Amino acid sequence: MAYSLIFPGQGSQEAGMGKDFYDAFSSAREIFLRADQALGFSLSDIIFNGPEEELRRTAFTQPAILTVSTAILECLKKEAGINPAPLSLAGHSLGEYTALVASGVLSLEDGVRLVHLRGRLMQEAVPEGEGAMAAILGLDQESVSAVCSAAAPGGECQPANFNSPGQVVISGNTAFVHAAMEKAKEAGAKKTVLLNVSAPFHSRQMRPVADQLREAFGSLMWNEPSVAIISNALARPVRSVAEIQQALFDQTFMPVLWHDSVIRMADDGVDTFFEIGPGSVLTGLVKKCRKGVTAQTCSSVQEFEALSTKLKEMV
Structure with missing residues (x-):
């Protein structure tokens, strides 16, 4: 082994x-x-x-x-x-x-x-309240990337953690993260969870x-x-x-x-x-x-x- x-x-x-x-x-x-x-x-x-x-x-x-x-x-x-x-x-x-x-x-x-x-x-x-992260469950990596691009064409929200099949964390500006969460639900995500973090890690x-x-x-x-x-x-x-x-x-x-x-x-x-x-x-x-x-x-x-x-x- x-x-x-x-x-x-x-x-x-x-x-x-x-x-x-x-x-x-x-x-x-x-x-x-x-x-x-x-x-x-x-x-x-x-x-x-x-x-x-x-x-x-x-x-x-x-x-x-x-x-x-x-x-x-x-x-x-x-x-x-x-x-x-x-x-x-x-x-x-x-x-x-x-x-x-x-x-x-x-x-x-x-x-x-x-x-x-x-x-x-x-x-x-990032000033408090201006950055957020969320877990997207039930969508593949390509779908989550597309959701982020649609919600934030300027790159203000992006995939941050490709953790496992069907679990991707997104990160970025708070408003755009919330918008991406809604678009993820529309795209068929099983669940979206806003994470209890203090900053938008692994984002631009x-x-x-x-x-x-x-x-x-x-x-x-x-x-x-x-x-x-x-x-x-x-x-x-x-x-x-x-x-x-x-x-x-x-x-x-x-x-x-x-x-x-x-x-x-x-x-x-x-x-x-x-x-x-x-x-x-x-x-x-x-x-x-x-x-x-x-x-x-x-x-x-x-x-x-x-x-x-x-x-x-x-x-």
Whole structure:
């Protein structure tokens, strides 16, 4: 069996996530402490105690999810004694940055500082109430793209996440997103859901954020990845630092090609996917993207013990 480690993105957070790992394992506590020190404030307190509205602030959500996912992965190495050897790594949106930390491209400290900046810039890029995202269920990718073009000929609304067959997220100006939702219903969508997010991620409105992130890249220490990383923007491996940085730049305002990424990993030989981090969103999406593959979540100590056993059997 060949496996891939996948890392969740924004929306998987909840107050208290990772606390069972913090309480049970010294290696997890070390990761939370390092993140707090890197940021200069107690991210751990926000993660464990909320309140939820504080944790939902993009500038906190992004480093919080990265930290929890990294802590769980560190426990696999230090507590379970497993040196994971995945065929590839991938993350959904923010999760791609977690994959970079997991592969050694970025240190934890640089990773949390970078996504803290990314979250703040995304929040500030669009005035509150002027950007929105919505999930369109029951239409294929081409139909959703056509709906967006019809609702917003100027590009003010576009597909943002191609998550699985029949699930596409759109993003952009609030008025145009609502118009696209109506047109999607007229086109036969089973359901449209306005998402509880604070900005129109992966839309053209995020282009200024990409420019500012590129400037920030120059202040970080980058390494070549130890394992193939599947890019959200390309749905294929990126292997050099220059290629990774370009993919991150593009990812900021271009769609997340998650469905195609899963297909690529499966075509490369991956038959098992382990989701490392809070929630189980990606586990569900993987199963919809490719029949016959196995997907397993690791977001609690109980799930960690089950995953540790399975990985030891695979080594």
